[in-house]
Amino acid sequence: MNLNDWIPLIIVATSLVPGVLIFFLHENQTGVRTALNLTGAVVKVLLVFAVYFGVQRGETYTFRYEIGVDLEFLLHIDLLSLLFATLSAILWLVTTLYAIGYLEGSPYRRRFFGFFSICVTASTGIALAGNAVTFFIFYEFLTLATYPLVVHRGTEEALQAGRTYLWYTIGGGTVLFVGVVWLFVLTGSVDFGDTEALQALAAENETQLVILFWVLVAGLGVKAALFPLHGWLPVAMVAPAPVSALLHAVAVVKAGAFGLVRLVQDIYGVELAEDLNLLTPLAVLAAFTILYGSLRALTQDDLKKRLAYSTVSQLSYIAMGVAIPGVTVATGALVHLVHQGLMKITLFFCAGNIAETLGLHKVSELNGIGRRLPLTMGAFTLAAFGMIGLPPLAGFISKWYLGIGGMEAGQSWIVVVLLASSALNAAYFLPVIHAAWFRSPDREWKIKRTARFLETPWTLLLPAVATAVTSLTVGVFAATEWSPLELARQVAESWYSRR
Amino acid sequence: MNLIEPAQLPPSLIIVPILGALVCFILPGPWSGRVGLLTSALTVVAAGLSTWAVLAEGSQRHELGGWAAPLGINLYLDGLAAVFIAMVAIIGLLVGIYARSFYATESDQHGTNALYWPLWLTLWAGMNGLFLSADLFNLYVVIEVVGLSAVALAILSGKPPALLAGLRYLLAAIVGSMAYLMGVALIYAEVGALDLTVVAEALDGGLVPRVAFGLMLAGLMVKTALSPLHFWLPAAHSAAQPPVSALLSALVVKGTFYLILRLWVDVFEGSITYAMGQFLGALGAIAVLWGSYQAIRQSRLKLVVAHSTVGQIGFMFLLFPLITVAYEGWGYAPWLAAAWTGGIYQALAHGFAKAAMFLAVGVYVLAVGNDEKDSMVDLVARLPMTTFALALAGVSLIGLPPSGGFVAKWMLLKAAFSSGQWWWAPVIVLGSFLTAGYVFMILRQAFAPAREKLQLRPVPRAMEVTALLLGVGSILIGLRAEEVLLLLDVDAPFEEPVEPEEGGAP
Amino acid sequence: MDIEPYQIYAVTAGLLFSLALGGVFLCRHFFKKIIAAKILGAAVFLLLVSVARRDYEAFADPVPHAMVITGIVVAVSAAAFALALARRIWRDTGRSNFDGDL
Known part of the structure; x- marks a missing residue:
């Protein structure tokens, strides 16, 4: 592995490491916390830009790690992941600044900024995920890391919203889980963009592929707020403004939409999806x-x-x-x-x-x-x-x-x-x-x-x-x-x- | 490794804790804890060396007193046994550290606190014996050792609810082991041997072995608390003191689960039918749904966690239908490895997660003073470390990635789909969903603000840290499954055959 | 078909086992439950002893006897533990059954 192959992991780590470190700080160490957050955000933006030029030059950035048996953790940067990663990196920087001002003097800021950075990690991971398993891992990670932010204020209304949010997203997550395993059983471990494996199966398993598509859409549709799975989004607005701004306008919902893009283009391929009358x-x-x-x-x-x-x-x-x-x-x-x-x-x-x-x-x-x-x-x-x-x-x-x-x-x-x-x-x-x-x-x-x-x-x-x-x-x-x-x-x- | 002969390791896993237990029993209170921890550390070393030996040199067989089977009693250490021994060692050590701090805070009315150590070390020796024994009757003896010391631990607090639950537990344990022994008697009548390998070779289907296996299975199911035979578990596990609850829930039920698994794949493979696998799976499915549903309905935290154990045990039993197709003349099937690792990973992940959860709840109860769910408010702010431990354990129980529980559920679901037994998929999904229900029921409460200023009792740091370590452990085993899988591969019952026609079982 | 003596003992053991099992679950009083559990053990030991004599033309197999001896030791200590526990419950709470405590 050369340096390039570690870069996807480093990009993910630029928000994870500050996020984890923040939990070890004291509530009143505002200066250190801010410095950590902003450093992470700036480094992330710079890295993403550097990678953008690298990809344009034709370099590849692929990080592989075997979890065990045939579970593979794969981060791969292509143009599509750059589109989403750049967006979330830049907006994270801006939102961090905003959140520092917005939450000034309010309690539990350590918890807030910690989970906030972890959420950004998850959405970056979704952007860089190179196969369905990795995508799913970060997709669920995002659900978990957002929950503390939705209920951050701890009011009855916030807790209620948190409950709605969880039922929707955990439900969507489990449906997606079934879909991903099913896909895995059909094709084995396949990277995004390699649509041939499924195409080869299309002739014999048409019904199965159609059902699988809709199972995956149902799983992704919750975060993408497709009707009738959108009910959590308006309720989740009880969260503090920076959360609504970055997560519920960009990171979380885009994770779902981004997943739909991956599904149609990089798992099924337009051609197959069209043949099966799914589009x-x-x-x-x-x-x-x-x-x-x-x-x-x-x-x-x-x-x-x-x-x-x-x-x-x-x-x-x-x-x-x-x-x-x-x-x-x-x-x-x-x-x-x-x-x-x-x-x-x-x-x-x-x-x-x-x-x-x-x-x-x-x-x-x-x-x-x-x-x-x-x-x-x-x-x-x-x-x-x-x-x-x-x-x-x-x-x-x-x-x-x-x-x-x-x-x-x-x-x-x-x-x-x-x-x-x-x-x-x-x-x-x-x-x-x-x-x-x-x-x-x-x-x-x-x-x-x-x-x-x-x-x-x-x-x-x-x-x-x-x-x-x-x-x-x-x-x-x-x-x-x-x-x-x-x-x-x-x-x-x-x-x-x-x- | 020249210092210790690998074949000498298995007995040391039993002798060290037994000797420790005796010394702890004789020594006065304060010393008991020190010697107990020292013994724990030594046992962990022995377990580590054993695991290493299995990885490096393969399975180890030890003939006690130099007598070979069928006359002598053998200890047999293979990959499967090593995994469980290592799990008990790690969790047992951490719970022991927690227990030392816990009993320092507890008032000692009956002077029984120091008994934790001899009882736990005896239990530990029994568990290790259970994992190592390759002899049907010797297994009966260690089951009884485990059962009696577990009951004694459960009633350590001496409070009436614990005593009542303990008696029920004891009666269930006696019935369970007697049913098992009845089965052993029938097997002996049939083949005249007790050594697992000898019995496995001598058995060739027929009615008597099936009846015998049915009796043994029924007895072990009572002890593993597979629904509908779980009646004794919630009360016993929730009434015990926190470190004990952790040991009972995380480890003790795994002992008999291990034995069922061992008998299923290594001894009775000739007598097992597809229907039996489906039957065990169906009981598991009922356990998953019923246990998790009951957990949601509880209002006391410890009961939530105890009912959760019933549900999580159900997940482990989904392993059986998925590995049983092999005996219908298929020999080897590609999903067997997935099902096998899935079920065992479920046992491992649940061990870590449940221990973390009971320890975390123990911290809550110590701080707040009771275990009513409604009192557990504002703990995210007041006890962040413990709440985080609880959340990590919850993530693993639900099976969210990345965690041990995720690997388990991934493998089980994958095996369910590839074997065509898709009907287990809704059970797994619904079970995870219900699990999420009770985990977040606790966490939601922890985020709620306190109406009046809470007065929390101080909690020793060591208790919080050990709970967190176990919670982190339940996540970490999901990040690195490779070593565990390697270990499980040592003499695994399903090896990819050279020729497809050959049977996969040893 | 001749019935061998050991088979009579074995069938008796089976019947005894079923009866005792019923007793453990159906009896209400702690003491009766414990006695039933003891009988359960006795049934198993009877079976083991009858198994030892199955080749009664030749000799009695010593292994089941060894098992019975061990089993009795375990069963006695389990019963002693159960009795002590039941007595303690009765002393502390005055209860002698599980009713209303499921």
């Missing part, structure tokens, strides 16, 4: 979830819940995109993985700022807050416009590729779904924006946080503004060589050139 039902289910999530979002008065239903809806863009064959539509789906993450994390940061600065949680309470929190609401507006799909923002790019790709694939119905969903997005975001900027304040604000020059402490403001600006930048510069779009296009092309 259209999945696309329809995803389309239904898109509309359902948006409709439910309309009626939520709690800002975070509204954002949660919006997540349910937006996530299924990814599932819908991979369930339709074609390079363009796949590019759209993959790039949405990144774009949606940037926009949604911005929205959650802003929601956290509003709650933390003015003590407001409900949409109906937001009248006139644009005057008090101009930068926060500016970021919010930018991200919301992106979600709706206004050019040249990030959301527009994804929707454009999805729509064009759908038409290319001869499935124009998805354009209708996209348009309907955009209209619904507008319907639930615009009232918030309108109220914030154009109505006058109608209530006393309980000012909880102040800063000397800014509307709120810089640790809370900077992450929100930075991610908002990034979501604008990736849209404007989508055509350049280093954009997420370009990376997504490369991944999509690699799939379709493989056959």
Whole structure:
């Protein structure tokens, strides 16, 4: 093994080691804790970038470890894993900064930051997993590490939410477990991307493969919040804002969506999945979830819940995109993985700022807050416009590729779904924006946080503004060589050139 | 290794703890603990050397007094025995360290605390004897040694609930060993021998061996607490003191499980039918579902953990239907290794996890003062190390990766699918789900904030650390299965045959 | 078919075993349960002794006798332990059965 082969493990360790060390620190050693967290996050980002250039040069990064019998732990970095790993590495750095500001002075921060880093470890592991077993290991690891964060506040509501969260995710996990073992029995230990083993079985075991596909979808669908398995997500919003922002907008839900991508492309392969008539039902289910999530979002008065239903809806863009064959539509789906993450994390940061600065949680309470929190609401507006799909923002790019790709694939119905969903997005975001900027304040604000020059402490403001600006930048510069779009296009092309 | 002859190791595994037990019994209280720990350390060394010897030089046979079978009594140490001996050694040592701290905090009303050591060391010698004996009647004797010392340990606190549960346990143990001995008598009537290898060669199916095996099996099932014969377990295990509960739940029930396994694959392989395997599996499935469901319904923490044992024992018995297809003239089947390691891994992982869990609950009870589930609030903040130990043990019990329990459930599920016996899959899945139910029932409570300021009693550090070490152990054995599998491979009953037609059993 | 004497003993042992087993589970009083468990042991020992005589043309097999001797020692100590336990329970709680304590 040369150094390159250890790099995947090191990338995973950059968040695991700080996470574990934090548990050994004292609650009051804030300085050391912060230093550990930020060092880990920065190193992770740098490593991921270094690996990105390495992969472009054609180097391979593969870490193998035999657990025993034929259980193999495999980390492998391909372009798709880089897409997800980069996203989670960068957003972890930003969110760490935010969380330091957000939780300042609150109890049990040691526990919070420890588990937070471990969650990031799990999502990085999911990104780098090179076979279904490794994927499953990190998938369950993520479930466990998130639980303490959901119940962090220890209130009755948080504990209740924790229970719902667990029933859904442990249930999904066990179903996925059955699916993974089943897959293993059929094909033996197979790396992601090697679809031939299953293709060879297709002729004789058609029914079995169809059932297996849906078992795996059911297992992954819980985290990907596919209807009807999405129920945990809005409930889990009781967690502190950084958790909702990074985990429930990005890491956890993306783990599910990412798994669906792996399932369709790297386990079954589009061709086989199409032959077995698996894709259209999945696309329809995803389309239904898109509309359902948006409709439910309309009626939520709690800002975070509204954002949660919006997540349910937006996530299924990814599932819908991979369930339709074609390079363009796949590019759209993959790039949405990144774009949606940037926009949604911005929205959650802003929601956290509003709650933390003015003590407001409900949409109906937001009248006139644009005057008090101009930068926060500016970021919010930018991200919301992106979600709706206004050019040249990030959301527009994804929707454009999805729509064009759908038409290319001869499935124009998805354009209708996209348009309907955009209209619904507008319907639930615009009232918030309108109220914030154009109505006058109608209530006393309980000012909880102040800063000397800014509307709120810089640790809370900077992450929100930075991610908002990034979501604008990736849209404007989508055509350049280093954009997420370009990376997504490369991944999509690699799939379709493989056959 | 020239210092000690490998063939001399097996008897030392029995003699060292027995001598230690005698010395501990004679010495006054404070010394008892010191000598006890020293003996434990020596036994661990002997176990380590034995394991190493098996890995390096293969199975060891020791003829007691130089008498060969069928006349003499043999001790036989193979990979399977070494795995169980090593498990008992590691867990026993850690529980012993915990026990020393525990009894230092406990008031000693009846002057019985010091009895922990002689009783436990006798139990340990009995367990090692059980794993090593290659003689049906000698096995009866060690079962009785194990049974009597286990009951005596269970009633050490002298409190009425423990005494009542202890008497029930004792009666169950007597019935169990008598049924076993009845079977031994029938076998002797049939073949006139007691040595396992000799008996295995002489048996050729027929009614009498089946009846005999049925009796032995029934007796051992009572002692292993396989449902519906688990009636004595929850009360006995939950009423005992924490270190004792850990030993009983994590180790003692494994002794008779080991014996069933040994008889099943090494002695009676000719008499076993597919239906018998399915029957044991079905009982296991009932145990998994019923035990785990009962665990969820309990309101006292120790009862939750005790009922959990009933459920987890059920998982171990899923091994039998999966290895039994081989005797239908198949000889060797590719999933046998998976089923075999899965079942044994379940026993190992449960040993570590359950010991950790009982020790952690013991810390809770000591700190809080009772074991009502509702009192266990805010312990994530107050006893983070112990709660973490409990969580790790829970992860292994549920079978979440990466942990020993995960490897076990992975193998069992894999064997279930590849053998076509897919009907065990829902049992495994549902069992894991129910297990998650009671594990998180405890953890959820630990996250809840305390309404008033809790006054916790201080807990010795050693107790918290040993619980954590066992919890970490239950995870670690899942990260590195290779060595255990290598050990299990030494004279494993299923070896890949050179020619496919040949039988796989030795 | 002639019935050999040892077979009569063996069948008796089987019947005794079943009766004793019923006794252990069905009797309520601790003392009766313990006596039943003792009879259970006696049934097994009877079988062993009858097994020793199965070649009664030739000689009595010593191995079962050795087993019975060992078995009796174990059974006596188990019974003593059970009796001591039952007495202690009666002294501490005044109870002589498990009723209502399942």
